[in-house]
Amino acid sequence: MRNKYQRLSKEEKKxxxxxxxNSEYNQNKIYEKGNRLRIFGIIGMIYATLSFAIDFLxxxxxxxxxxxxxxxxxxxxxxxxxxxxxxxxxxKYLIERDKPKKNNTKKKNGK
Numbered sequence: 001m002r003n004k005y006q007r008l009s010k011e012e013k014k015x016x017x018x019x020x021x022n023s024e025y026n027q028n029k030i031y032e033k034g035n036r037l038r039i040f041g042i043i044g045m046i047y048a049t050l051s052f053a054i055d056f057l058x059x060x061x062x063x064x065x066x067x068x069x070x071x072x073x074x075x076x077x078x079x080x081x082x083x084x085x086x087x088x089x090x091x092k093y094l095i096e097r098d099k100p101k102k103n104n105t106k107k108k109n110g111k
Contacts, residue, residue: 005091016094044071
């Protein structure tokens, strides 16, 4: 089942991310920290790919290939997990933002 964030168009997703980033709902700055972790994941995947190429060109040991594969897998998993967490946070924000406000006034009995 798709959530609210996934059903938005590309422009609406971009606006939702900007709204979430600037909202008070993002008190602990999870969006900025998540983007930083995503960038580290991308850099790690690029580094692992380059390490594979260098090990292949210079006929590296099997251990070098295994370490490169472990780094690539770890960075890919980290990237996917943090992207999923950020999408869930933005989805929660969209649901809370669009939820109708409840009226907190209580009705008096008999009057």
